[in-house]
Each structure stands twice: as C-alpha cells, then as structure tokens.
C-alpha cells in the first residue's frame with residue numbers, strides 16, 4: 001500500500017562508508033529529502049548492490065579498507081558507466097579529490113560538509129543522471145523507430161542497400177535515394193539520419209510535390225517580413241530548421257528549373273537567403289534527396305538541371321522494387337500484421353497459403369501496397385487465420401524469369417506504373433516454383449560458384465539447394481548451361 005502523500009521517487013542513492021556513524025548520518029539526512037537511500041560498509045558490498053543497475057548516485061568515502069574509494073569508483077563505473085559519483089574526502093585531501101574527478105567522479109565534498117552543501121551537490125548530480133537518461137531514451141527511441149531495424153527484409157538486395165547505407169551514413173555526403181513509389185525511400189532517409197553523427201539534431205522532411213512552387217521557396221529558405229503579400233512576419237525556412245541535422249528533399253524532380261538553380265546555390269555555398277532578404281545565413285545541413293522518377297531521363301529531357309543532379313548525386317542509394325526481392329514478402333507481411341494486431345483486440349495470423357499467394361504477386365505499389373493489403377485483411381477477415389482469399393490481388397501471377405510471359409495485360413496509362421491484370425491464375429506449385437527460382441537466381445548472381453554461401457544465405461542445406469537447382473534447371477553463372 002502506498003501512502004497517497006508519498007512523494008515520487010526523487011533518485012536512488014547508495015552511501016558507502018566504513019564508519020557506521022558517518023554513513024548513518026548521511027543516509028538520514030538524504031532520506032529526509034525523500035531520496036531512496038541504500039547503505040554499504042565496504043566497496044565489495046557496494047559493487048554487489050550496484051550490479052542491480054538501479055542506483056543513480058554513488059556517494060562514497062575515499063579512505064576505506066580494504067577497497068579504497070578510488071578503486072571502488074573505477075570498478076563502479078565499469079559496471080555502471082552512467083552512474084554519478086560524489087567522493088567524500090577528509091579535510092585536506094584535495095589531491096585525491098582531483099584524482100577522483102579525473103577518474104570520472106562527478107563531484108566531491110569534504111567530510112566537514114554543511115547539510116545544505118550536500119543537498120545541493122546531490123541534487124545537481126541527480127539532475128545530471130536524469131538528463132543523461134533522457135538523452136539515452138531519446139536516442140534509443142529514434143533509433144528504434146527510424147534506425148536500420150525499422151527496415152524489414154534480409155534479402156540480398158536489402159542487405160546490400162543497408163550495408164551501403166551504413167557506410168555513407170557516417171559521412172556528410174549528399175545522398176540521392178532512387179526507387180519506385182512505395183519502396184521505402186523515406187524510411188531509408190530516416191535510417192541515414194538515425195545512424196549519422198547528426199542523429200541528436202533534427203530530421204526535416206519537405207515534399208516538393210505537395211507544395212506549390214512559390215510556397216516551396218519560402219518554406220525552404222524562409223522569408224523576410226513583408227517579402228510578399230501575406231508575409232506579416234519574418235519566418236525561418238526549413239534549411240535553418242535543419243541546421244546541424246538532415247534536410248530530406250522528397251520528390252526533388254517535381255520542381256521548376258528556377259527553383260532548382262536556387263537550391264543548387266544553397267547547396268554549393270552552404271548558405272541560404274530568406275526570400276526578400278539580402279544577407280545570407282550559413283547553415284550546416286546534410287542533404288538527402290529522393291525521387292521515384294528516372295532522374296537521368298529527366299536530365300536528358302531537360303526537365304531537371306544537370307548541375308543540380310551532379311550536386312545531389314554524390315552517393316546514390318537505390319531502393320529495389322519489391323518484385324525483385326520477393327523473399328522479403330513473408331517478413332514484411334508478418335511485420336505489418338504484428339503492427340495491426342497490436343491495435344486490434346482480435347489478433348490474426350498468416351496462413352502459409354496466404355504467404356505463398358502474396359509471393360506470387362508483383363506489387364506494382366511495392367511495400368506500401370503490401371502494407372495496405374495486410375492492414376485491410378487484418379481488419380476485414382472473418383477468421384483468425386488469414387487466407388489467400390483475404391488478399392484480393394489484382395494480379396495473381398508473376399512474369400516468369402524465363403520462357404514466355406504469363407498472360408497479362410497492362411492497365412493504366414502514363415504517370416504511375418501500369419498494373420498487370422491476369423486473365424488466368426497459376427497453380428500454387430507454379431507460384432512457389434517461380435518464387436524459388438527468383439530467390440535462387442538472385443543469390444547465384446551474388447555469389448556465383450560459391451554454392452555454400454548461396455545455401456547459407458537462403459537458409460537451406462547445400463543438398464537441398466542442389467536438388468532445387470537441378471529441378472529448376474539453374475546453374476552457377478560460370479558453368480555453361482547445357483541444353
């Protein structure tokens with residue numbers, strides 16, 4: 001039973017002193033301040049208590065037997081690196097106090113301390129402990145939500161993407177992310193930020209397709225008061241918001257050449273000029289841009305400035321379409337279902353048949369389409385187990401990698417990718433075979449004759465791999481195919 005008047009825990013403190021009187025007095029004083037206080041008579045005892053990991057502050061005597069305060073300090077920080085330590089020293093041992101600080105103690109008090117002085121130093125150390133914990137939590141939080149772990153899929157194509165991503169994340173290089181709609185470009189941009197040295201600063205996204213040309217300029221660069229009708233006060237632009245962090249310029253091809261040249265100048269000079277302002281402001285921004293168009297073609301057709309293209313394209317990350325990594329479908333489907341289940345009182349699970357069904361699809365809308373399909377199925381399905389019929393696909397067969405394409409017609413024109421609509425469904429066996437062929441071919445392309453690695457990557461034994469390759473008439477690339 002907790003007393004309604006008990007104040008919340010203000011901090012957990014461990015007091016270590018081999019002199020019983022001194023220890024008890026200090027503990028008493030701190031308990032009166034509503035801290036939770038533990039006591040230890042020796043360094044060994046203290047280390048055992050610290051191993052539990054719930055202590056925020058260690059307040060220890062310097063001169064103790066057999067383990068002295070400095071040794072305790074050193075070993076305590078090994079078990080609990082975030083621990084705050086205050087050293088209690090006898091009058092006149094200032095050198096030891098300095099040594100303690102050098103070893104990582106936060107502060108020291110001389111043993112003739114006044115109560116108010118101890119209170120003040122303890123509260124300050126605990127404040128620091130709380131601050132460090134918050135920063136830790138924030139970083140973990142952003143990393144969990146946006147780090148590499150948010151990118152589901154262990155296919156060779158995704159692994160290549162993530163390893164490249166990790167390599168460029170550390171640098172400040174401008175990155176251009178290319179990929180069809182719904183492949184996960186924004187997720188990749190966030191992961192880049194989450195793994196960069198800028199991760200504790202802002203990630204600022206701007207979608208060029210969603211804002212009109214004139215607004216876009218003042219959004220990005222800001223404007224002076226009275227720069228245009230409606231500009232009643234001065235405003236910072238997103239470049240300034242992103243100072244120290246990452247600016248994500250999404251759909252960058254959806255801009256005019258005039259805007260593109262302004263963007264180019266800002267990137268080249270590392271400076272922005274607010275609309276209607278004559279002086280420029282220095283900004284330290286890492287730029288990541290994305291497009292789902294064929295940007296090289298946009299350049300060839302003079303819709304996108306070549307100089308800006310070169311400036312953005314220091315490093316390219318290509319996010320592969322889902323149909324080229326169908327091995328990722330099961331993990332992605334599970335991931336989206338788990339998310340849907342977390343919001344629903346009636347958890348659902350995927351049947352093997354449903355997974356096979358999904359793996360036979362070519363996903364013109366990529367991961368986003370799969371995400372929608374799973375959410376819809378989870379919301380609408382009658383039974384606990386999701387079946388193929390819970391996923392109404394507009395197309396039910398892939399174009400085989402070899403031989404004649406399946407019977408399909410292209411629907412839709414211009415703009416977005418056309419959708420394949422089949423007129424006859426394949427058998428389940430055909431779908432499985434096609435998915436296997438696809439996964440194996442991709443792995444073979446990566447590892448060639450190294451079949452042990454191919455098997456490893458696909459999670460099957462070498463014999464199984466060999467058997468499947470024989471049945472599918474697949475051979476390692478360097479071996480000539482016998483007819």
Ligand SMILES: Nc1ncnc2c1ncn2[C@@H]1O[C@H](COP(=O)(O)OP(=O)(O)OP(=O)(O)O)[C@@H](O)[C@H]1O
Pocket residue numbers: 150151152153179180181182183184185186187188291292332335367368371
């Ligand atoms: N590898 C992945 N793991 C988990 N979720 C993913 C993955 N890839 C994409 N998604 C999810 O799919 C949806 C689409 O991703 P995102 O918005 O990043 O795509 P995009 O490439 O930016 O698309 P567009 O070009 O249409 O803007 C998002 O909800 C995203 O969370």
Ligand SMILES: [Mg+2]
Pocket residue numbers: 185186250
């Ligand atoms: Mg996007």
